[in-house]
Amino acid sequence: MAGKTLDLRRVSATSTASAGIRTAPLVCKMIDTSTCIGCKACEVACQEWNDLPPETTVQVGTYQTLPSTTPNFWNLIKFNEYESGTGLHWLMRKDQCMHCAEPGCLEACPAPGAIVQYNNGIVDFQQENCIGCGYCIAGCPFDIPKFNAKTKKVYKCTLCTDRVSVGLEPACIKACPTSCLQFGTKDQMLQAANKRVAQLKATGFAEATVYDPPGVGGTGVITVLALGNNPEEYGLPRDPTIPLAVQLWKKPLKWLGSLAMFGGIVGVFAHYLRFGPKVVKEDTPTAKQGGR
């Protein structure tokens, strides 16, 4: 687990803060949908680098490989034909974990250490700690983590933590032929993205924008959208936030839960004080012979 060489920022179901002695710049991937040709090189590069087996697929009337990401397919180009006032658009966007600054999956996760956020911003699943409860799936506003029924664990893009921790770019970035995928610090990527947005605005895409949603604290994967006022057409939620249920469960409800649990312990203790220990009757011979 190369990722373990990275400093941690956040750990699931753990209230202890990380030491925070060292700071690291946030890493970031930029996806420029306006220069993406949907060639799927990133899809296969992701599978090959991460040793993921090929999926069995069927043609259902689209160029898109699969309806959504799977436990073995973490990087999916979403295709959409969209007709607007500016004409026909064939939108292609690389769908993957957005590596949120405030990750809903991590918030939702009840298993200590199953989801971590490194100092550089990467959100990573540690399958050895995963209990397979699937709460992270509910916690993700982008429908990314996927449950593998065989291993009973949840999987998603690691942002090639193993490559990044030794100074390499993620596999998808390396494979991208048009450089519509770029990788660097968040500042660098925002700069590159804003430059593209300015170019797009000058060529008739007045609504061009950088998708870096504040509802999840910004993301480690930012996306240039020519049709910035229609993120849904690219398969992106307009204003993603951590689902209310998860927010409640982790904040007010957690407190309430703790109170309930504490109350329970107090109750048990009070019960003991009032009624004394439970007396167990001696086992009967039939019980000893049982179980055949």
Next chain:
Amino acid sequence: MTNGWTDIQNADVILAMGGNPAENHPVGFRFVMEAKRNRNAKLVSVDPRFNRTAAVADSFTQIRTGTDIAFLGGLINYALTRNRIHADYVRLFTNATFLVREDYSFNEQEGLFSGWNPEKKTYDKSSWNYELDAKGFAKVDETMQHPRCVFQIMKTFYSRYTPEMVSSICGCKKEDFLKAAELITSTYPPDKVGTIMYALGWTHHSFSVQLIHAAAMLQLLLGNIGMTGGGLNALRGHANIQGGTDNGMAYHNLPGYIAIPKADHESLKAYLDVVTPKPLRPNSMNFWSNTDRFFVSQMKAYYGKAATKQNDFAYHWHPKLPQTPAGGYENWSWAFIFDHMYNGKMEGFFSFGMNPVNNGPNSSKAVAALSKLKWLVVAENFEQETAGFWRREILEVAKKKPEDVKTEVFLLPAANFAEKDGCFTNSARWIQWKWKAVDPPGEAKADQEIIGRIFLKVRELYKKEGGKFPDPVLNLNWWYSNPSSPSQVELCKEINGWAIEDLKDEKDPKTIVLKAGQQVGKFLDLRADGSTLSGDWLHIGMYTEAGNLTQRRNNADPSGLGRYPEWTFNWPANRRVMYNRCSADAQGKPWDPTRPGIVWNGEKWVGDVPDYKVDSPPEAGLGAFIMLPEGVARLFIPGQFAEGPWSEFYEPMESPVANPLHAKQSSSPAVKQFKTEWDKLAKTGGEFDIACTTYRLTEHFHYWTKNNAYNMQLQPEFFVEIPEELAREKGIGNGEKVRVTSARGSIEGKAMVTKRIKPMQVAGKQVYQIGFPIHWGFLGRGEQKGSMANLVTPTIVDPNSFAPEYKGFLVKLEKV
């Protein structure tokens, strides 16, 4: 490509037409995106479908499949009538000033050029020529005002291609054409440059050569040929298809594009007299006047010491194209090979790195033809449909059974590209060495070993048993260290060539320029006296005394224009942009100083490797096109092409409408049809009323990756792209099963109902078009279901290049 992949980053406007580079050349397409990102270049896409390239283009225009000449003719007319041409360039570098013979004419109503013989249905091309003076040079009018000068004839000829006519033929809106035309012709000022990227969308028609002629005319009028960031760029479909073409893959060319000898060229002299052009202007360099050096050196490569002056350098051992009883010569191009095979003219067939059943047109005819062979040898990575044509389910497409077929099939396991050393020549003409990545598995062998071992056995048989004509086999110069598997290094050395004897300077015989055994370094090192050897003159420079330059990997870019002069070797002569004399004006100054090609510095031309005599001063006025006898580029093409000296729009052989320009001569008069029971064509106005085209996907490579699980997951099965309106009419839902049927055969697969193909108004009639990719068949991963695209395509070929008309034919569509 006249230019190269990396040069596309220098363009201001990029026209992707007759090609879908984002789909089929995604890696090279990076340079289109660089041009967009770094210099705000505009990408214009013109295609029957809104495709992956269109998805990132600044402008898209949908046209009916096979109507590209009408669209380009419209652009030529638009440029000429609005004076959006680079006039100085046209005057300096094209034959616009040349006078055409008085007896040349074109009949607009009949759609025929002068010289048509209605009985024989052939052209006498003699009138398609220049008016010559007493010395045999073409007459010119520098003012371009003479009514018979090429420029004036061109203006009249293309005046018929009005925006209304383009709209009527192509099925695009007039306003959309005008918008695209404005953008495409915006590169006519000297300091603006546009490039064109095309591929099989232009070459897969019965008028493909004329289509590229039309594009070349447009680029010449706009002054874009020879310019950094300009040119006319053919995107080759396979990593080494350029290398194959350069080295004599087409039946009518020898390596280096030398015409093949014909049966009636009875001596070396007679042959050279026919194939060596004479200069048509006094200032023409006419570099092909050196054909004798190239050909004799090639014969020395084939026959070594056995090729002597006394025996015409073994000319009589060289295969010659036989004459036909009807006149002309036999044709052994792809579709003709299979026609000859079908007609029982062939006993055996070697198929290396090819899958004819799938990749040729009219698969049923191909299967029927193979079943008539005595033997078939296939060298391949996988058992594919050609090696397995005898299987019951494949033979069914030709209505045959395995028990009826006697063909003996040998499937030889061959190494693939990553399992052997060698070089690829890419679209940019870069000859790039590649090193073997892994050993071939099992008994698989590299092609040169398979060929080497077969050759040695054949030679042994000839030695033992004699034979009809043993000389060409017994005398072949098989000099390689390991005769049963010639090394790629030795082959490259031989293709480049070397001096057999000490070579004296031709002007100063006292000086020795090359010692015996030294590799030649430049074209004119070759001699016609047998003292040099070279397998392909065009590749001279790839392996010189400096070593194997195809292995160079220095990415230094001193010009800053992406020329990378020390990256591999770029034929010809390591020249990155061809015709680069045109990048400078009459005085030798660059038209655009920010993007100079070559520049006259007072003593010589500097910059890129000049496509010109390096020390010929601008005032000497040497013609800029050194390979052409005119010395200038051809707008009007004298007597060369089958269907005329101008590019005229003819309908595909199967078309939903009659040609709006001349209904009487709807399709090309020069196209001949084959006559077997499989060669059926649909008529206009019949049950087959949908225009159809075929193409490839980025997810697959030909019929090869259907054996790879990762590719198959990305595009698992055959599908048909259908406009929403047509799907609604036929009650077809997305993903439902449909059948496409042509006059030849039918194919079934999933429907992909899309907004990306729109219904069109063509010649006042509503026309639909559909299309499908080609990558599946019978053998491979998953269920292939026999979905072989070429079951429906016609065996119709271009009369010049003989490329089949895979794009633009008629079908009907049904829900299954």
